[in-house]
Amino acid sequence: MDAPAAVHAQGIVKRFGPTVALDGVHLTVRPGESHALVGRNGAGKSTLVSVLTGLHRPDAGTVTFHGRPAPAPGDRAAWQAEVACVYQKSMVVPDLTVAENLFLNRFDQRGALIHWGRLRSRARALLAEYGVEVDPDRRARELTVEQRQFVEIARALSFGARLIILDEPTAQLDAGGIQRLFRRLRELRRQGVAFLFISHHLREVYELCTTVTVYRDARHVLTAPVADLAQRDLVAAMTGNAPSHRTSWQAPVVRAPDAGETVLRAERLALDGEFEPLDLTVRRGEVLGVAGAAASGGTALGETLVGLRGPTAGRITVCGRTVRPGSVPHALAAGIGYVPEDRHRQGLVPHRSVAENATLTVADQLGPFGTVLPSRTRAFAARAIASLDIRTSGPDQPVSGLSGGNQQKVVIARALASEPHCLVAVRPTAGVDVRSKQALLGVVREVAAAGRAAVIVSDELDDLRVCDRVLALFHGRVVAEFDRGWADQALVAAMEGAIEQQGGGQ
Amino acid sequence: MTDTTRQLTADAPPGRLINRRSRPGPARLRNLALLPVILVLCVIGFIVSPAFLTTDNLVGVVQQSTELSLLVLAEALILISGRMDLSLESTIGVAPVIAMWLVLPAHGGRFNGLGLLPGWTSVPLCLLVGLVIGAVNGFLILKLRVNGFIATLGMLTMLRGLQVGISQGQSIVTVPGSFSYLGATAWLGVPAAVWICLALYALGGCALAWLRHGRALYALGGNPEAARAAGIRVDRVTCVVLCLGSLLAAFAGVLYTGHYGSVSATQGNGWIFQVFAAAVIGGISLSGGRGTLFGALTGVLTLQLVVNVMTLGGVPPLWNQFLGGAIIIVALVISRFASGERQD
């Protein structure tokens, strides 16, 4: 209580048009403290981050750093001296080199000119601290998502600020990456740096943080030491419901009938440079997991199954009929539904309504003769909104006005709209809050229970837990297969290629 | 599961919902953004000259808008699907010329064609030429993946050159009967071109609102990757839109030729800027996925009314162009503030 808080925000109000994103919230992070900020999608966490880093000016309220009032809104240098941040949105410039992205606008200058040689060597050293082996001369657009995320993290941490904000930094990282990040964070914490850490993975909160603040519906709910708060109480605080007994979702024990007929089958399917020939069978009532870290080829496998990419070899059949390779419409017609990895890139048409986005795959079923009847569209969307609990002002709201988790639900609604025989979902719960995650995984399970099938490609254990069977993918090869009841360690080890198990696949 | 869902929905703070329902929504406002501008222009026109509000004058304004408005319709469809086509302004001239070249007799006239085909084929031929041009644009943009703006700019120059080459730079004044009929007849006292144009706009508007493929355009323009992942055949739809756009431009050429009784080598020269201006002040986004045909139509009318009011008002010829430019900017600013959306 003696040293002034690293950051103290009081009575912050922020409105976007009619939406109140923050409603008089407060937050205090003490020096050297690692403070978690949690809440459901759209609770206002990212908005607070923008306010704390000077990107948005609050409509009301004050922010102080170490007891001093926050810098003037335009004075970015002063803000950067106070606080560094990894934003939820990608803040790399795709056409600049990695080195330049790391030192954007704070170049190593001798006189007026930028000294590129020194900049590169500094960049190389900085990246090496995180074990990221990237040529600093490469353009950022050529990096993988994970590498890009590390570039942003390295940049934020290199400012030497005493306060660092990380808004969902782990959403794009695999387990190894997360461990490397955490080690670095702990090191910094020992040096007295304070953190504000935002994540939907409560496990990470318990692992890293000492204090937690919960926001709900733009309001502050509670702040407490992490140690004093059981996980189910934390979830209850986030969702505003009485504590339930389950904290991480487990598939119900309804076993799929073993003799269920094959819904989706891939034979000797291969894509050069991504994954080697593999076989894969999903039966009626079954959820198949494909576990794989960032570069394992899992995403490519998912995209190949749904026709976004053409395989270099092999065959895909749905219910015995061969699907034309590399064609989304045919895959869709054959009964494959798709939840893409990146909803902003492949999932949503931002300015169009929730109804339109949700019915994008079934536009041919909404009226006779190629027409799309507004009444049917709305009815369709209303059903989806109700059954998936999408928080929206109505089917006509533009989908860009929804929070991340709700946007994700719209994407899932879109995939389910066509009533697919087999749902293929790539990291379906990325950036989605706990409650929504349960709901979404529940939906996947329901699909299976209704006698259909699903494939989940993910590296999140929570996602994989709902699966009946999990294939572990490493560097494009199936290295292991697990049945229900696997141990976390074993699966993680397999994903990281630590065990070369008895040649996977069937 | 479903129980929880119900519960949650009931939980949502009720204030928010009501709030959103009551306001008309930016999308709709955007379409009406130009109506105040048109109203003001009408008032000014009425003050400036009593002739403004006569049927003759207003029908005249509308008729003069027909060809431009068809190009705007074409460009609007293309813009909504996230592309651009500059070559429309040449298509309006080259398509009729090629059609006539194939149809007109090889001897005797001022302009000697090839006389390969009978006269009644001239309109279909003209449309066919439009289709072919659209297909070439589609090939360049979708197969070769070159920049659409510059590719169609090259096409603009090339097609204009083709027209000059074929017509030997002359105006062609022997216009086939079917052209003249479409361009110059009146139905119910209003030029046929106006009816056709309105019908095409209505058709296009309905297609965008209620047809599967119409809605696909918005998805395509808003986020092509998402559209692809949702099973829309992106390249095919884009190609169809490009062809359709050129087809409409060729049809505008038919109307133009009929209306003015000749094809001049400069037909449509410099129109593309007006086309873009009309579309954008009418609320179509240059980056795709946003806007309506109704908005585009108000854009065309605004531009045409400006010319009409300036003529009636007897603006000094030397300052005509200056005023025209200034009014575009003012209309743009008004349309931006009336719709309340940033336009970038």
Added chain:
Amino acid sequence: MTDTTRQLTADAPPGRLINRRSRPGPARLRNLALLPVILVLCVIGFIVSPAFLTTDNLVGVVQQSTELSLLVLAEALILISGRMDLSLESTIGVAPVIAMWLVLPAHGGRFNGLGLLPGWTSVPLCLLVGLVIGAVNGFLILKLRVNGFIATLGMLTMLRGLQVGISQGQSIVTVPGSFSYLGATAWLGVPAAVWICLALYALGGCALAWLRHGRALYALGGNPEAARAAGIRVDRVTCVVLCLGSLLAAFAGVLYTGHYGSVSATQGNGWIFQVFAAAVIGGISLSGGRGTLFGALTGVLTLQLVVNVMTLGGVPPLWNQFLGGAIIIVALVISRFASGERQD
């Protein structure tokens, strides 16, 4: 953990890293994409006419490129920072006219100015007018947040109208001495304009490569939010670039006026398309954040060589424009495949 990483990296096919080091990288390739085109044009020129490879002819080509290349320089900077400015093509005419109007004596000449200011101020005045135009563009785009394409299109029309209004549509042939000097002197046997132009390109290229504010343009064009978060004053830098662009266009106006010995009312008319074409086939991306000035310069030279070779080769006049358009498309396709990147 770190061990695993090391191991993994070691596991990676060794070819990759080496491979990466040795190839020049797509960014660099992109800059050189037009060199083969230029080479081919030179060979054709040489075959077509012995006059092509004479110093006289080549210097002529370069000199005729100066004004266009300055506009392309201006547009390239603006495009890299993620904006567009169509009004440059009017600025090149209106800025000298306003300067002369203020400077030329009120009586006696064919064109009567106001005679407000002494003659030596004409060049600074002209540049000042450029700055003001840039500032107006900046105000429209950054403060009023209207669409930049259409706002500057409105400015284009308005400024052209202003020029016609002020000059009464006449050419002004009494050109101040400082204009003529800059536009017509030769230094070391090569026109001064060429030297100045090269110097400005070199300066611009260096600024983009080694100055903090130069790099800021790429950041701005590539991801404006990231640029803002990194502390770049987005609006201020954009405004400066817009002003700088108009300033360069005004300076191009000085050179043009000196070069041709007069300001004509149509000065620069229709150039903007050429400016865009040169920039894009030179590798500048219309969506911002990509391209170099060297590339843009090769774009200008390509276009100018095409005209020169066609003249020397005696292309039939009627087919001149057709060929010109076709060559733009071919150059675009070549530049796309040589750089290996999609251009959309």
Added chain:
Amino acid sequence: GCNRGSAAAGVSGKVGIDLPRADSDFWNSYAQYINQGIKSGTVSALPVSNSQNDIGRLVANVHAFVDQGAKAVVIAPQDTGAIASTLGELASRKIPVVSVDTRPDKGRVYMVVRADNRAYGTRACDFRGQRLGGQGKVVEFEGDLSSINGRDRSQAFGDCMKTRYPKIQVFALPTNWQGDVASAKLQSVLAQHRDINGIYLQAGGVFLQPTLALLQQKGLLEPVGTPGHITIVSNDGIPQELDAIRAGKIDATIAQPADQYAKYALYYAKEALAGRTFHPGRTDHGSTIVAIPDGLEDQLPAPLVTKADVDDPKLWANQLRRQP
């Protein structure tokens, strides 16, 4: 084509000829006559270039001519100012210049071959004034105010109307030489004043058909001589105009002599190569050479064509007709 090695010119040297544009009827006729002249061997010419109404291109083309060893140059600069410095350069290289249709504002020329555009405006005004008996309302389609010919015609017409027929009301409509703009504006004016009784088209090529089409649609296209007829005077003398005169749709046109332009452009180029000099005064082809500040101008006659003399075989448009 490949004319490599042919640069070793004949005794008299080659002539560089630039055409101003390829998209107008008038200039294409001019181009035809030029080609005929070259074929018939009047002069030996370099490949004919076309500057597409762009002064930069014109200058580039002239440079290319010089580089190819042209000994005389024939141009038609539509921008009369911006050619000044090029003329200076050509003068310093002692290359004579024949300027067709326009008189450069500044710079030495060997000969300007043109009809007097101010005379066009004045004649059109007089014809109109007499037909209307000094009263009425007249619409004038102005070309592009930034073109000297358009400006000269507008000014002369306006001045003449003001001084000689002050009771005639003139509506001057700027059109940028565009037919659709002209039609739109005429329609607006007609809505305002149904009693328009005269129209002056500054260029028949672009304005004629749109005007006729509009009048037809409005039911105002009465034949010449009937009551309610709107007097139309056009300018250019292209074949379509003569057809319209024959058909009684328009009253008159001022024939801008494309054939004479071409013929005398080549003629003066040839004489320049031969080193002949001319002096002000009447010529043997019914025109007058006058002195202008930096050279001479041969003012070719530009006859006003009416129904009476529309079939005159001397008119270039009628000659054109007889060609295969």
